[in-house]
Every structure is written in C-alpha cells, then in structure tokens.
Amino acid sequence: xxxYHGTNCSIETIDLAKCRPYRHFTEAELRDxxxxxxxxxxxxxxxxxxxxxxxxxxxxxxVKFYSSAIAEKLENKKTGLYLExxxxxxxxxxx
Numbered sequence: 211x212x213x214y215h216g217t218n219c220s221i222e223t224i225d226l227a228k229c230r231p232y233r234h235f236t237e238a239e240l241r242d243x244x245x246x247x248x249x250x251x252x253x254x255x256x257x258x259x260x261x262x263x264x265x266x267x268x269x270x271x272x273v274k275f276y277s278s279a280i281a282e283k284l285e286n287k288k289t290g291l292y293l294e295x296x297x298x299x300x301x302x303x304x305x
C-alpha cells in the first residue's frame with residue numbers, strides 16, 4: 211500500500227484531472243504563513259526546554275509560557291523575536 215497525503219487508500223494511478231487547480235499564494239499570505247510557522251516552531255522548542263528544565267507537564271509549560279510577557283512580545287511580528295532560537299527566547303522568558 212502506498213500512502214499519499216495521509217490517506218490509507220491504495221492509489222494505483224494518479225488522476226490529475228481530479229486534483230484542485232494550482233493555487234498561487236500572494237506575498238502577504240506567504241509572509242503570514244512563514245511568521246506563523248516560525249512562531250509555532252519556536253514556541254514548541256521553548257516549551258520543550260521548560261518541560262526539561264523545570265520538570266513540568268507539557269500542558270503546564272504551555273500555560274506558563276503563554277502567561278509570560280515574552281509570549282506577548284512574540285505575537286508581535288515587529289519585534290523580530292520569531293527569528294531567534296528557542297534557547298534565546300527561553301533565556302528572555304526566565305528573566
């Protein structure tokens with residue numbers, strides 16, 4: 211069985227006529243998607259560090275992080291924090 215895009219159906223041949231037409235993303239959509247992806251990846255990394263260093267459950271680590279001032283700053287694209295490393299954000303979070 212071959213697996214395509216998360217389906218568990220066997221696909222012997224691909225019928226491109228059944229595909230949705232190619233969709234072009236605008237520059238703004240790409241920037242927003244990049245920001246959201248980088249931010250969510252960064253938060254996951256920071257939360258993992260919190261779990262490991264502070265011996266918290268993952269749910270508690272998320273609550274602790276999102277209750278912090280640094281999480282609020284991370285939501286603002288203009289700060290540029292979403293471009294930093296998880297360890298750097300964790301150090302700011304600890305302060």
